Amino acid sequence: MLQFIRIKNLALLEELSIEFEDGFTVVTGETGAGKSILLGALGLLSGARTDKSLIRQGADFCEVEGGLYFSEEGRINAILEEMSLPPCEDGLLLLKRLIPRNKAPRVMVNGSHATVANLQEIGDSWIDFHGPGEPRRLLKMECQIELLDLYGQHESLVESYTKGYRVWRDKLAEIDALKNETQLSPDQIDYLRGQIAEIDQLELTVESVEELERDFTRIDRARELIELAGGIGNGLSGDEGVLKDLEPLVRMGAELEEIDAENSSLAERLSSLVVEVEDLGREFSALAEGLDFDEGMIRSINERMNLWLELNRKHGGNVEVVLNARGEMSHRVESQGDIEGTLERLEAEVTAAEKAARKVATKLRRQREKAGKDLTQKAAVVVKDLGFQKAGLELKMIEEAGLSAHGDSRPELLFSPNVGEP
Numbered sequence: 001m002l003q004f005i006r007i008k009n010l011a012l013l014e015e016l017s018i019e020f021e022d023g024f025t026v027v028t029g030e031t032g033a034g035k036s037i038l039l040g041a042l043g044l045l046s047g048a049r050t051d052k053s054l055i056r057q058g059a060d061f062c063e064v065e066g067g068l069y070f071s072e073e074g075r076i077n078a079i080l081e082e083m084s085l086p087p088c089e090d091g092l093l094l095l096k097r098l099i100p101r102n103k104a105p106r107v108m109v110n111g112s113h114a115t116v117a118n119l120q121e122i123g124d125s126w127i128d129f130h131g132p133g134e135p136r137r138l139l140k141m142e143c144q145i146e147l148l149d150l151y152g153q154h155e156s157l158v159e160s161y162t163k164g165y166r167v168w169r170d171k172l173a174e175i176d177a178l179k180n181e182t183q184l185s186p187d188q189i190d191y192l193r194g195q196i197a198e199i200d201q202l203e204l205t206v207e208s209v210e211e212l213e214r215d216f217t218r219i220d221r222a223r224e225l226i227e228l229a230g231g232i233g234n235g236l237s238g239d240e241g242v243l244k245d246l247e248p249l250v251r252m253g254a255e256l257e258e259i260d261a262e263n264s265s266l267a268e269r270l271s272s273l274v275v276e277v278e279d280l281g282r283e284f285s286a287l288a289e290g291l292d293f294d295e296g297m298i299r300s301i302n303e304r305m306n307l308w309l310e311l312n313r314k315h316g317g318n319v320e321v322v323l324n325a326r327g328e329m330s331h332r333v334e335s336q337g338d339i340e341g342t343l344e345r346l347e348a349e350v351t352a353a354e355k356a357a358r359k360v361a362t363k364l365r366r367q368r369e370k371a372g373k374d375l376t377q378k379a380a381v382v383v384k385d386l387g388f389q390k391a392g393l394e395l396k397m398i399e400e401a402g403l404s405a406h407g408d409s410r411p412e413l414l415f416s417p418n419v420g421e422p
Contacts (some may be wrong), residue, residue, distance in 0.1 A: 204323060
């Protein structure tokens with residue numbers, strides 16, 4: 001549904017903005033009111049050819065912008081994807097066309113640069129112009145196919161064929177890419193294998209890297225950690241530590257308890273404090289002793305950390321990126337090692353994909369032939385009412401050698417106005 005259109009400096013109009021509501025909209029007015037200009041603006045958004053004579057006198061440019069809402073955006077997004085244009089957001093398609101007087105024109109679709117040809121193809125999905133020249137569209141193969149599929153209700157079959165056709169084309173493109181890929185030299189293959197071996201050496205996981213970084217930090221500041229842990233241990237339970245000062249206090253607490261038993265809980269807490277301080281002292285001292293790494297361990301951790309930093313520098317800043325790089329390198333080496341085998345596999349997949357697509361295309365052709373026969377019979381009645389009493393009208397599906405985006409055949413609409421004429 002057309003939601004809005006904005007026009008600037010088009011013909012006689014300086015500026016106009018219209019918001020459309022749901023349902024049927026009629027624009028009326030006397031001759032010269034601007035109805036044709038509005039149609040011209042819609043034509044520009046649908047890819048109509050034009051020149052700079054449309055720019056309003058005295059203006060430097062003309063501009064038309066429109067917004068369309070698609071409740072089911074799958075089809076329009078598929079068209080946009082084929083053109084490498086951004087998809088609709090929440091079903092909204094934004095079109096813009098700018099025609100400067102002294103610069104090159106610009107076309108925008110959903111904020112991305114596009115071409116007039118893109119607008120024409122997109123326009124086929126959202127607008128129909130009905131006027132004196134409209135019947136000429138019947139001469140276009142695309143229009144005839146669209147009519148057949150709409151009349152025959154072939155939507156699901158067309159979608160199935162389109163998917164199969166894309167799979168087949170993608171496989172062909174993969175073969176072309178592999179054939180055109182530069183052959184790696186033995187030195188390049190050895191280099192890639194060396195890079196893969198370096199990554200495999202670390203057995204990378206998020207957890208293993210986190211552990212490596214913790215170990216590296218510990219050995220990097222081992223001396224400082226040992227001094228801190230040892231100092232705390234000595235300060236708590238050493239010869240001159242806190243524990244020594246607590247012992248007389250515990251004796252005083254016991255004497256206090258003998259004098260006044262109600263204060264026994266305080267004496268017990270003081271005794272517990274001594275036990276806790278003693279335990280803490282032992283644990284900190286044990287920690288200091290455990291941080292005394294041997295040289296072999298230090299060397300191993302340093303080597304692994306240096307390798308991890310080097311892989312970071314070459315391939316990226318996290319485990320996932322490095323592993324993705326490994327996968328790409330492995331794929332390149334494997335494809336180089338068995339290009340013929342890979343091509344053979346892909347060609348088999350292409351054959352299977354083409355066979356599947358042709359099967360659907362054949363079914364689609366037969367359905368179109370059936371719809372074409374029924375449609376032309378009904379159209380012949382209308383043609384007769386127009387005065388062509390013995391006219392002939394026929395629609396044939398002509399098989400083509402190869403598959404295309406519309407199937408394995410093209411329609412041919414045949415008309416004979418009088419008996420005996422071809």
